[in-house]
Amino acid sequence: RLTLMHPGNLLLKSDSFYNVIVTTHALVMIFFAVMPLLIGAFGNWLVPLFLSAMDLVFPRVNNFSFWILPSALYLLLLSGYVEDGVGAGWTIYPPLSSYSYHSSPAVDLAILSLHLAGSGSLMGAINFLTSNKSLPVDKMKGERSVLYVWSI
Numbered sequence: 001r002l003t004l005m006h007p008g009n010l011l012l013k014s015d016s017f018y019n020v021i022v023t024t025h026a027l028v029m030i031f032f033a034v035m036p037l038l039i040g041a042f043g044n045w046l047v048p049l050f051l052s053a054m055d056l057v058f059p060r061v062n063n064f065s066f067w068i069l070p071s072a073l074y075l076l077l078l079s080g081y082v083e084d085g086v087g088a089g090w091t092i093y094p095p096l097s098s099y100s101y102h103s104s105p106a107v108d109l110a111i112l113s114l115h116l117a118g119s120g121s122l123m124g125a126i127n128f129l130t131s132n133k134s135l136p137v138d139k140m141k142g143e144r145s146v147l148y149v150w151s152i
Contacts, residue, residue, distance in 0.1 A: 019087030024080050026090030027110065031117050032073050040066065040124055043152045047128055050146040057131040065123035072116035079109035086110045128152050 044062065048055055056062050079086050083104035088097040092114075097107045132149050 014084070016084055016087045019089070020080055020085035023086050023089055023110075024076065027076055027114070028073070030090065031114060032069060032076070035121065036069060036117075039121060039152060043124065043128055047131060047149055047152060050149050051131060051135050053131065053135050056127050057134055058127050061123050061127050065120040065127070068116055068120040068123075072113045072120070075109055075113035075116065079106045079113065082106040082109060125152075 044056070083106055084102075085104075086092075086097075086102065086106045086109075088102060088107060092107070092111065095101065097111075128149070132145075
């Protein structure tokens with residue numbers, strides 16, 4: 001807003017830097033804050049409680065799915081410093097993320113980081129599903145089981 005109020009004020013280093021900030025903020029909030037908190041943290045806390053288990057079936061897979069997130073977040077933040085950064089919006093819509101608009105490898109780095117975060121979520125989902133199917137739960141089969149365990 002300061003740049004729009006005073007046109008000569010160069011608060012941002014380039015015109016596309018605002019798009020880079022908005023894109024990075026949206027991707028971090030959606031894929032590295034909201035989704036891991038709602039699915040990963042609550043799932044790792046509540047699913048063993050609802051299944052009356054000490055831990056999930058694959059604790060090392062669970063650990064790896066957690067520790068893959070910081071490396072993916074690092075790659076996403078690093079993509080903002082590669083050439084002009086990723087200014088394609090949080091949807092990474094194809095006209096804005098195509099080679100003709102963003103010819104730098106920043107978009108590729110951001111997409112790689114989202115794939116890493118998605119693989120961590122996929123490993124967590126497989127762990128939740130196998131824990132639900134393989135842990136013996138007394139009197140909680142079929143329609144008597146907790147719906148949250150199936151929905152996570």
